[in-house]
Amino acid sequence: MSKYTLNVNGKARAVDVEADTPLLWALRDTLGLVGTKYGCGIGACGACTVHVDGQPARACQLPVSSIGKRRITTIEGLDARAMHPLQQAWTELDVPQCGYCQAGQIMTACALLKQHPKPTDAQIDDAMAGNLCRCATYVRIRAGIHRAADIAATGAKGKA
């Protein structure tokens, strides 16, 4: 085992794990940040999406030893009051069914909105294609991204 200091949600967090341990399991088992979900372990479903230096990344594919000083943001750290426009929109439009994939969906969508504050459907299709939702809430995920873009643009609060 080796000690690593990870920058997670703006805080330095020490983890004592084997070097090959994926960030996913360090977050979940060691740091108790379970919002990042295990879905496939091969980077094919998007349930474990986090941000590394602001870019979406699959936490199941990132060995802890490879991260260094890069900044990790998880769903728990997306917004201090859990009122990010995407979180507001998801609640307002009642997007989730089972909810298991939604943290990953929101993290991917967040990166999309940074790049395209008013995304088109085609841009949404393209950005979100890596995130599976087995309950198939895609219609509402799409609507939720548009709504979040509106909230961010106007600064309006959702009706939650």
Next chain:
Amino acid sequence: MSRPASSARRRFLGQSAGVALLLGVQASGAIAALADNGAQEPAAGDFVPNAFIRIGTDGRVTLVSKQPEIGQGIKTSLPMVLAEELEVDWKSVRVVQGDLNPIYGSQGAGGSTSTPTNYDNFHRLGATARTMLVRAAAQTWNVPVAECRAADGAVVHGASGRKLGYGALVRTASALPVPDAKEVVPKDPATYRLLGTRVGGVDNALVVSGQPLFGIDTHLPGMLYATYVKCPVPGGRPVEANLDAIKRMPGVKAAFLVEGTENLNGLRPGVAIVADSTWNAFRARKNLKVTWDEGEGARHSWAGFLAAAQAASGQPGAAVMRKDGDVDAALAGAARTVEANYVYPFISHASMEPQNCTAWFKPLEGTLELWAPTQNPGAGQALVSTTFNIPKDKILLHITRSGGGFGRRLSSDFIVEAAAIAQKVKAPVKLTWMREDDLQHDHFRAGGFHFLRGGVDEQGKVVAWHDHFVTFANRIEKKESDGGSASVLQPGSGGNLSGDEFPGRWLANCLIEQTPLECRIPMGPWRAPGSNVFAWVFHSFIDELAHAAGRDPLAFRLDLLGDKDLVAGTGERGVPYNVGRMRNVLKAVAEKSGWGQRKFARGQGAGIAFHFSHRGYVAEVAEVTVSKEGRLRVDRVVVVADIGAQIVNLSGAENQVQGSVIDGLSTLMYPALDIDKGRIVQSNFHDYALLRMPDTPSKIETHFLKTDYPVTGLGEPVFPPLAPAVCNAIFAATGKRVRELPLAKADLSWS
């Protein structure tokens, strides 16, 4: 769970007797199994009129959700029924998940039954509590009960304008007897203020902020982490394994063989690895070397099944499910006949949350505590009880939220595996299946083969229908009345075709036969079992007959349904079919979609289908575009559903409809499992594709026909008609008939 009952608990149990009668269950026997969970404990002094409702002296309302939440929204919708009758502001309500407990009655979430089996009771439970609060206020003011009414979490005296919040009435209401059912009047539906509106899921805030909710999020002090490796061939068992090497791997605490049982859907033999983290268990597993006794299943393959099915199709079926008239004579006399074979593969449930369960065995007390994302907690407890001979009252099961169900979590294999491992380690242990386990060791939706013949007369009416269904089965020992037992082949869940399946009861000449193939592959219920494939096969073939007759597919179907209002089920257990309800949804979907009113360009078209399942009557129209290269785009889906007199939560209901439509499309387009040497070939989402955002239809329109019939469930009935509606639209667009799933295999290109 050894904790003595608090005074609040004793009062709660005492006062729950009336409710127990209401629910038709006994409240005895499971006291020890009540949750040792702060969130579930009524506080001393609360008003607890029944097991589902608690009101604090501060007026705060806590409602217990008894059904497992798997994404179907029941944790929101059933408490809404209580809140409606209670006349409380939904925003003031807190909902908590109940553990497995006989006091709640049946807690299985399957077959879209959670709503129909609880809806009326929940109205009565809420109305009972409201009645007691109103009586408490009347008693306090010394006025007639009839002059008081409940509104917004308070009771108001109309004449004087006096008002008392529920919190202030808690003490008085708690001293009142639970009123007789006859004295309790549920609300007039015309006065509903909450039911039928859009209400967000009660756990949404936790979901979007990543808080612990799901079984896989369970964490206990000192908890260990396990992985469990089964023989790739179901029915196989480990002979030996390099356990000593595994135990030397980083973080590994234990590694051992589990003997298991013969039950393919129970505790299968395997190798357990227990470590101090999930990853250390998974890593160790990569080095595991096992010698397997693969057993008989290893001789099976999909190619072999296909050949066996084709051979069977030339023979009479092993069982006749329905025989009316003389199909051969009717076919010989038909103006036009069609023969077609339909094939679909085994598929996995692939819920996003892999199977998992946390178990804690306490040898001194002889108790087992479980945290399980299950749809069927009672069955899980029962399987653990019979497998290990632990009395049910020593097994406490906490129901966690499930990351998707789709029928997978009606099975309890992952629970019994965790229980087996927990008994070997002196700590709580969380078993997490790898995705590969989840995909390859599912209780699968069975594949199937249908060999169909049909005929129409000169007027374009169906005169003959013959289906020989070749299905999959496993051998079970069936007890006989003389005390002996016989070995019989039992089709998997959804693999048994009823002779009543539409159009089974409608035709003068109808033969439905079935032949089972033994497969030694575990099968289990998969969203709308049976219906999820039969609707595709039958409504595709009905479409073939419509086109053979040169008739409009809608008119052909209306003609086939006929003008009766009700068609009785066959035999004592037969389910009647309300033809009137089906005609209405079919006509409505035609109207809403503008059926027949538009000319489609080549490569575009519309298809229609309907299906009755899980008490719901549903018709759907799909409009598609198929590019010349054969790429499918579903442009629009119109759904009309009749699920009775009331939509409980409009937001949840529409979410279920949209999800069912897209799941129906996904299942049509992509997933398929190949079987080679008895093992599942596919292993993860890279080779087991499911629909993603880019294939999502642009428009899904949902219409509910409100009728006078009982309120029924929506987790399943919208799924079945989607695939045939899309395939019939593909035929309209391209002239190509899809007779094999998944669609990804088909060449839909045209020129």
